[in-house]
Amino acid sequence: MNRTMNRTLSVKIIALTVWGLLLFSPFLFQDVRQVEVAARIAVFIVLVASYDLLIGYTGIVSFAHTMFFGFGAYGVAIALKQIGPGWGAWTLGTLSGVAVSIVVAILIGLLSLRVKAIFFAMITLAAASVALVLASQLSQFTGGEDGMIYSAPDLLKPSTKLLTDAEGDVLRIFDVRMNGKIAAYYFVFITCALMFWAMLRIVGSPLGTVLKAIRENEGRAEGIGYRVVAYRTAVFVIAATTAALAGAVYATWLRYTGPDTTLSFAIMIDILLMVVIGGMGTMWGAVIGATLMVLAQYYLRDLMEVASRATEAIPLLPELLSPDRWLLWLGIIFILLVYFFPAGIAGTIIRGRTK
Amino acid sequence: MSLLSIRNMDVSIGQYAVLHGLTLDVPEGGVFVLLGRNGAGKTTTLRSIMGLWDRPAGSVTFRGEDISSLHTSDIARKGIAFVPENMGIFGGLTVAENMVLATANGKFDPARLKRVYALFPALEQFWNKQAWSLSGGQKQMLAVARAIIEPRDLILIDEPTKGLAPTIIHGMGEAFKDISQSTTILLVEQNFAFAKSLGRDMAVIDDGQVVHTGSMADFAADTALQDRLLSLSMEEGA
Known part of the structure; x- marks a missing residue:
């Protein structure tokens, strides 16, 4: 038991270290791209954790998670574009996105959570496809394939002077400008940290235990008094709401929303990979999975370019390590991770290696 | 009035009629x-x-x-607990989590938890262990403990002694006696010696119908009746 607790503790320490790095990333990594990566990691931790509530904790396979992410993002984007960049519009857009997500999640849940898992997965896939097509077709509202560019509320605009010095210039703390960009980053960080904390509370509560019981055996859960369809619908709604909120936050950070940034199936696949890499049914694994995957997406090409140059003298190797082949190497890394960490990184560390 | 009454129940599984016109009354209190x-x-x-x-x-x-048209979860919430033959525990969860699932609001009544510990000390010892790692007897203890962690009016227990060692069976019997002081138990059992030591009332089912009801004491005393109704199971379980 002590060994398991120690292993769990080590996973928590890794995940908390990631959160710690995210907390200070504007000060640690002052490059714009690095802060961009940090914000994306924070948003994807929430997105992956909320998806893990479904697939890892309750055993629900859904392909509609990016649809809910998109509802939140498009809610904020449409409101900020149509009404103007204010907190009132932002709140209205966020609430609209969340409301649509809740309604759609309840409808899908009640209509289809009684059916077998594979049919439910297909229904969510169909719903996600419809949302993607609608976003492209309703171009007068959504900007179609091109998406929408809009302004964030004043506080979060890069030109906003958050703190000023005696001359009225933007104050620098540890050489970091205290402007709207840093406010936007901490807006993303704080909202994502709060959502992650809320999900930790859910899985640590009796509700989390019921979800795990449903995942293990629905019939037994029914037999001791739990309405499985009600619980599955409830967790589907919770996950959808969280994804919509994450979408709203991401749209605020990017100041751009389009099918590629929110609704695409490529993002859905990324989320699935992140859950598998981190470990299903371990909230902390979402932190590890999202971090590794986003870092790989942003830096694997750079790393391969360096490796390709360093091996110029060796035949064939520079070709193999060409940055253009980064997806191939990402696939190889993924296969190796699944082989060496069959329950995901966090899952395998916690449960210990079994051969 | 009986605690539980079944009237003319027909059940078919696929093309096989398993119960036909089964009628049974379970009185309140003791082990049936x-x-x-x-x-x-x-x-x-x-x-x-x-x-x-x-x-x-x-x-x-x-x-x-x-309650015949109610959903299983609603029947369970009426105060009926079911301990199936396969014990129905959640192997991937800890003993503590299995027990929490059986509580009404996720919290334990300290007096009831103390009683569970007194009846099944092994559960306290392995409280944070994954349920799959328990022995067969300990799993059965967990299944029964889960049924009594909240007040219940009726506990249905299906063949609790199957595959258990004699010493564990003895301990289980003592636990059932204690539980039956406050809760009615409807026990399905092949081990006649075990059933005889616990039962106050009894019924014999054959071919999907109740063919005999009465007191366990009378039935235990009538070897000819036992032989006629239970010849096969007597040989296996006695």
Whole structure:
């Protein structure tokens, strides 16, 4: 038991270290791209954790998670574009996105959570496809394939002077400008940290235990008094709401929303990979999975370019390590991770290696 | 009035009629034992009470209320706990989590938890262990403990001694005696010696129907009747 607790503790320490790095990333990594990566990691931790509530904790396979992410993002984007960049519009857009997500999640849940898992997965896939097509077709509202560019509320605009010095210039703390960009980053960080904390509370509560019981055996859960369809619908709604909120936050950070940034199936696949890499049914694994995957997406090409140059003298190797082949190497890394960490990184560390 | 009444219950599984016109009254208090040969319909009766078959014909009333059309989870919330033959525990969860699942609001009543620990000390010892790693006897203890961690009016227990060592069976019997002081137990059992030591009332099911009801003391004394109704199971379980 002590060994398991120690292993769990080590996973928590890794995940908390990631959160710690995210907390200070504007000060640690002052490059714009690095802060961009940090914000994306924070948003994807929430997105992956909320998806893990479904697939890892309750055993629900859904392909509609990016649809809910998109509802939140498009809610904020449409409101900020149509009404103007204010907190009132932002709140209205966020609430609209969340409301649509809740309604759609309840409808899908009640209509289809009684059916077998594979049919439910297909229904969510169909719903996600419809949302993607609608976003492209309703171009007068959504900007179609091109998406929408809009302004964030004043506080979060890069030109906003958050703190000023005696001359009225933007104050620098540890050489970091205290402007709207840093406010936007901490807006993303704080909202994502709060959502992650809320999900930790859910899985640590009796509700989390019921979800795990449903995942293990629905019939037994029914037999001791739990309405499985009600619980599955409830967790589907919770996950959808969280994804919509994450979408709203991401749209605020990017100041751009389009099918590629929110609704695409490529993002859905990324989320699935992140859950598998981190470990299903371990909230902390979402932190590890999202971090590794986003870092790989942003830096694997750079790393391969360096490796390709360093091996110029060796035949064939520079070709193999060409940055253009980064997806191939990402696939190889993924296969190796699944082989060496069959329950995901966090899952395998916690449960210990079994051969 | 009986605590539980079953009237004219018909249950078919696929093309096989398992119960036909089964009628049974379970009085309140003590242990009521259901005996019968293999395949007679004992387990099907318990599962039908819990609503685990789709709409069986006939009626099941519990404390005068018809529960035959209720959902399984609603039947469980009426105060009926079911300990199935496979124990029905969640192996991937800890003992503590299995127990929390059986509570009404996720919190333990300290007095009840103390009673569980007193009846099954092994559970306290392995409280944070994954349930799959428990021994067969400990799993059975967990399954029964889960049924009594909240006040219940009726506990349905299906073949609790199957595959257990004699010392564990003895301990289980003592626990059932204690539990039956406050809760009615409907016990399906093949081990006649075990059933005899616990039962106050009993019924024998054969070919999907109740063929005998009465007191366990009378039935235990009538070897000819036992031989006629239970010849196969007597040989196996006695």
